[in-house]
Amino acid sequence: MADFAIGIDIGGTNTKFGVVDRHGNILEQDRVLTNEHETVQEFIDDLHAKLTPMIEKVGGPSKFTGIGIGAPNGNYYTGNIEYAANLKWRGIIPLAKMVSEKFGLKVKLTNDANAAAVGEMMYGCAKGMKHFITITLGTGVGSGIVIDGKIVLGHDGFAGELGHTVIRHGGRLHKGTGLRGSLESYASATGVRETALELLSANPQTESLLRDYTINDLITSQTVYECAIKGDKIANDIFEFTGQILGEALANFVMFSSPEAIILFGGLTKAGDLIMNPTRQAMEDSLIQVFKNKVKLMYSELKEADAAILGASALVWEE
Amino acid sequence: MADFAIGIDIGGTNTKFGVVDRHGNILEQDRVLTNEHETVQEFIDDLHAKLTPMIEKVGGPSKFTGIGIGAPNGNYYTGNIEYAANLKWRGIIPLAKMVSEKFGLKVKLTNDANAAAVGEMMYGCAKGMKHFITITLGTGVGSGIVIDGKIVLGHDGFAGELGHTVIRHGGRLHKGTGLRGSLESYASATGVRETALELLSANPQTESLLRDYTINDLITSQTVYECAIKGDKIANDIFEFTGQILGEALANFVMFSSPEAIILFGGLTKAGDLIMNPTRQAMEDSLIQVFKNKVKLMYSELKEADAAILGASALVWEE
Numbered sequence: 001m002a003d004f005a006i007g008i009d010i011g012g013t014n015t016k017f018g019v020v021d022r023h024g025n026i027l028e029q030d031r032v033l034t035n036e037h038e039t040v041q042e043f044i045d046d047l048h049a050k051l052t053p054m055i056e057k058v059g060g061p062s063k064f065t066g067i068g069i070g071a072p073n074g075n076y077y078t079g080n081i082e083y084a085a086n087l088k089w090r091g092i093i094p095l096a097k098m099v100s101e102k103f104g105l106k107v108k109l110t111n112d113a114n115a116a117a118v119g120e121m122m123y124g125c126a127k128g129m130k131h132f133i134t135i136t137l138g139t140g141v142g143s144g145i146v147i148d149g150k151i152v153l154g155h156d157g158f159a160g161e162l163g164h165t166v167i168r169h170g171g172r173l174h175k176g177t178g179l180r181g182s183l184e185s186y187a188s189a190t191g192v193r194e195t196a197l198e199l200l201s202a203n204p205q206t207e208s209l210l211r212d213y214t215i216n217d218l219i220t221s222q223t224v225y226e227c228a229i230k231g232d233k234i235a236n237d238i239f240e241f242t243g244q245i246l247g248e249a250l251a252n253f254v255m256f257s258s259p260e261a262i263i264l265f266g267g268l269t270k271a272g273d274l275i276m277n278p279t280r281q282a283m284e285d286s287l288i289q290v291f292k293n294k295v296k297l298m299y300s301e302l303k304e305a306d307a308a309i310l311g312a313s314a315l316v317w318e319e
Numbered sequence: 320m321a322d323f324a325i326g327i328d329i330g331g332t333n334t335k336f337g338v339v340d341r342h343g344n345i346l347e348q349d350r351v352l353t354n355e356h357e358t359v360q361e362f363i364d365d366l367h368a369k370l371t372p373m374i375e376k377v378g379g380p381s382k383f384t385g386i387g388i389g390a391p392n393g394n395y396y397t398g399n400i401e402y403a404a405n406l407k408w409r410g411i412i413p414l415a416k417m418v419s420e421k422f423g424l425k426v427k428l429t430n431d432a433n434a435a436a437v438g439e440m441m442y443g444c445a446k447g448m449k450h451f452i453t454i455t456l457g458t459g460v461g462s463g464i465v466i467d468g469k470i471v472l473g474h475d476g477f478a479g480e481l482g483h484t485v486i487r488h489g490g491r492l493h494k495g496t497g498l499r500g501s502l503e504s505y506a507s508a509t510g511v512r513e514t515a516l517e518l519l520s521a522n523p524q525t526e527s528l529l530r531d532y533t534i535n536d537l538i539t540s541q542t543v544y545e546c547a548i549k550g551d552k553i554a555n556d557i558f559e560f561t562g563q564i565l566g567e568a569l570a571n572f573v574m575f576s577s578p579e580a581i582i583l584f585g586g587l588t589k590a591g592d593l594i595m596n597p598t599r600q601a602m603e604d605s606l607i608q609v610f611k612n613k614v615k616l617m618y619s620e621l622k623e624a625d626a627a628i629l630g631a632s633a634l635v636w637e638e
Contacts, residue, residue, distance in 0.1 A: 084614020131474035145575070147473075152466055155450035156613065164607045165571040168488055177607045252484040256464070256575050258473020284604065288483045288496045 002065035004058055006051060006105070007313025009112065010034055010071040014087035015046060019054050020313035024123030026306055028054040035088040040098065048102050060144055066106035067099060068315030070115030070308060075157040079109050108315040112136075112308065114151045114160060116300075117144025119311030120263050124302045130263040133253055134300070135162065137246075137268035141184040161281065163188070167249045186245045189267055192221040195238050208234040225271045239274040247274075247282025254283070254291050261296035269299045321384035323377055325370060325424070326632030328431065329353055329390040331405035336366060338373050338487040340634035341429030343442030345625055347373040354407040359417065367421050375451040385425035386418060387634030389434030389627060394476040398428050425577070427634040431455075431627065434477060436463025439582050443621045451580045452572055453619070454461050454481065456565075456587035460503040466576055482507070486568045505564045508586055510538040514557050544590045565594075566601025573610050582614035584626065588618045 002197060004027070008017040011034060018029030030050050041238065055061055060193040072082040079096025100107040113290075117134040120124040120126035126134070130149045141163030145152040150160045163184035164177060172194065173180025185191050196210055196219045209227040213219045228233035250262055268275055280297050287295075323346070327336040330353060337348030349369050356362040374380055394402040398415025419426040429437075436453040439445035445453070445579045449468040455461035460482030464471040480561025482503035483496060491513065504510050515529055515538045528546040532538045535578065546554035569581055588596055599616050606614075621629060 129474075147466060147471055148469070150467070152576055154466075155448075155579040156577055158609050159575065159577035161574040161577075161607060161609075164574050165566060166486075166605055169486070169567065179605065179607065248485060248488065252571065253575070255479065255480040255483050256572070257471055258475055258478035258480075286485055286498065288480060288498065290477050290480075319504040 003063050005065050005313040005316045006055075006067040007309040007311070008047065008067060008069045008099075009115070009308030009312045010069065010074075010081075010087070011112070011308070012072070015043075015047070016309050017051060018309040018313070019058060020310060022044050022317065024310055026309055027058060029309060030054075038094055040089050040095070044102050047099075047128075051103075057117055059095055061103070061105060066108065066316035067103060068312040069095065069099065069107065069109040069113065070112040070312040070315075071095065071109060072112060074109045074111045075112070076108070076110040076151070076153050076289055077157040079107065081109075106316060108152075110151065110315060112311070113142030114144040114153075114314060115311035116142070116265060116307060117146055117151060117308055117311070118314040119302060120300060121146060121149070122314035122317055123310050124263070124300055126261060126263060129260050131257065131259045132263060133162075133257070133259050133300070134263045134265060136266040137187055137189075137264060138266040139189050141188050145257060146259075152257075162249070162253060165249065165252065167245055167252070183245070183249045187242055187249070187268065189221050192224060192238060192242055192268065193219050195241055196234070198222055199234050199237055199241075203234065206234055208232055210235055221268050221271065225274065228271070228274050236274065239271055240278045242268070243278025244282045246309050247279040247284075248286045250279065250283045250297070251286030251291075254287060258291065259295060259299060261301050263298055265300040265302070266304075322382050324384050324632040324635045325374075325386040325461055326628040326630070327366065327386060327388045327418075328434070328627030328631045329392070329393075329400075329406070330431070330627070331390065334362075334366070335628050336370060336376060337628040337632070338449075339629060341636065343629055345628055346377060348628060353520060359408050359412055361412070363417055363421050366418075370422075375555070380422070381422060382611075383424055385427065385635035386422060387424065387434065387631040388414065388418065388428040389631040390414065390428060391431060391485045393428045393430045395427070395429040395433070395470070395472050396476040398426065400428070425635060429470065429472075429634060430461075431630070432461030433463040433472075434469060434634060435461070435584060435626060436465055436630070437633040438621060438626055439619060440468070441633035441636055442629050443582070443619055444617055445580060445582060448579050450576065450578045451582060452481075452576070452578050453584060454569070455585040456506055456508075456583060457585040458508050460507050464576060465578075471576075481568070481572060484568065484571065486564055486571070502564070502568045506561055506568070506587065508540050511543060511557060511561055511587065512538050514560055515543055515553070518553050518560075522553065525553055527551055528552055528575040540587050540590065544593065547593050555593065558590055559597045561587070562594050562597025563601045566598040566603075567605045569598065569602045569616070570605030570610075573606060573614050577610065578614060580617060582617055582619050584619040584621070585623075615626035
C-alpha cells in the first residue's frame, strides 16, 4: 500500500503543491505562479522539477498512490480543465493526462470546491460521513456535495454549483453570470462588501465605524468583522442579512439531499458566531419538520493554508 | 431469474396493486380502500387475499423477484412508514417487514415520488439515464432525484423534498408547512387554483371565462386549461406565472445535481405547451452558461393510471 499522495491546487494566482500522508500531514510543500509559463507543458515541467526532489526524499514514486489536482473548471470525468476564465490557458486542457505522462503516476482532477469536500471527508470534520455538503465562502461561493460517500458530479461533471442558485428572485445582479439574486451575489466576500455599501447608503443617519473605511475603499469582510465585534450596528446587520440569505439557501440544499452536515469554509467563516448564528436560525426556520434540528452546521477545522493541497491530494485516496 | 414483480401504491384514498413483468406490462391489477381496515395487519391480509390468485395465475411466488411499495412518508432505509399525515395508521409502521412476513417475498418500500423516479428509469423515458430528476405536479409537488443510477435518499432516507424548497422569499404561505414561497405553494394543483383566484381578484376589469367557475368554486388546473386553450388571457397568464416559478426552481435543481433530464409528471402536465414553454424559458434564463441548452425537459410517457403500480414494482428490479 502506498504511503503518500501529491496534492496540487491550481489557483488563479498561485499553484500550491505538496506531499501528503494518509493522516493529512503535509510533509513537503512549495508553490509556483500559475500564469508565469508560456505553455501548459512548461508549467508541468516546472512542477515536475520542483516535486521530484520531494518525491525522492520520501522514497521515490513507488511510495505514491498518485496525484490529485484541484483546478478551476476541472472536470473529474474527462481530466480536462475546460474554459477556465481565471487561467491563461485557453480552451480545453487535458491536464490530468499531461501530468500523468510526465510523472508516471495516476492523476485525478476535479474543481477546487469538490476537492475541498473530498479533503473534509478524508482529513477534516466530515471523516466517516457519507452525506454532507461543503460551502466555501470566499471571493465566490463554491460547493462540493457528497452523497453515499461520493462527490456529486452529475451527468457532465459540472454538478455542485450551489453558489449560482437563486435565493432572491429579482435580487442583486451578479456581474459575472448575469443572474439576479444568486447566493454568490450575497454570501461571497464581494457580496458582503456590496451589502455594506448598500446598508451605509440606505441609513445615512446611522453612525458606523465602517464609514471611515469607505474613504479609501477598504471595506472587506474582514473590516466588517472588526467593526462588528466593536458593536457597530450596521456591521452586525450586514452579518445578520448575509446569514439570513445563506441559511435560507442551505435549507433548500438540505431538502435536496438531506445531508448529515453542512461544512462552511473560507474567509467569511472568520466572523464566527456573528455569521453562524443567523445562518443556523434562518436555515432551521426554512426547513420542513422532518429536517429540523437534524443537520449539523459547522465550520471546517482544516487550516485554510493547508486545505487546498489536502483536498487535492485526497482525490487519489478516495477509492 | 424471476419474471414478475408486485407493485403496491398506497395513496391517501386508494391502494392500487398489480403484477408487472420486466417490460412494464401490468398483467393483473386491483385496488382496495386504504383506510377501510381497522388495523394495518387487516389491510395486509386483505392485500394478500386479493394478490394470491394473481400470483398463482402467473406461476406462483417462485416467479416473483419481490414486492415494491410506494407510500407517503415511506422510508427506504428502514422499510417503515413514518408519521404519514394522510393515513389512518399513526406513528411508525414497519410495513416492509410485515408485508414480507405475510407474503414470504423480498419487500422494498419508499415514498411515492421516489417510486415514480424508479419507474421512469425502469420503464419510462429515463430508461438508460443515470442522472435525472422527476417532478410530480399533482395535489402537491413531489420529487425523485437519481444520481449515478441511484435514488438520492440522504443520510436519513428523507432526501428529495424539492416541492418544499423556497423559490419566492416571503411569498405565498403554504398552509401545511408554514413556509412562505415554496415551490409547492405555486406549482401544485392547489397553487394554480390560488394563482387563478389572485389574478382574477387583482384584475377586476379583465373579462375572463374563469369568472363563471368561481361561482360554484369550480376552478381547478383542468378548468384553467380549458379556458386557456380558448384564448382566455387570465387563464394563459396563470400558466405563464406558474411556469416562470417552476422553471426558476428547476434551474436551481440543475445547478445542484446537473441531471441529463428533468421529467415532469402529474395533473398539471396535461396543459402541455402552455406550461412547458414558460417553464423551459424560465429554466434556461436562470442557468449559468455551462448548463444552458443541455438539460432535457420532458413529460413522462407513462400512463397516469399505471405509473404508481409500475414505479412501486420497479423498486425490486432496481439492483
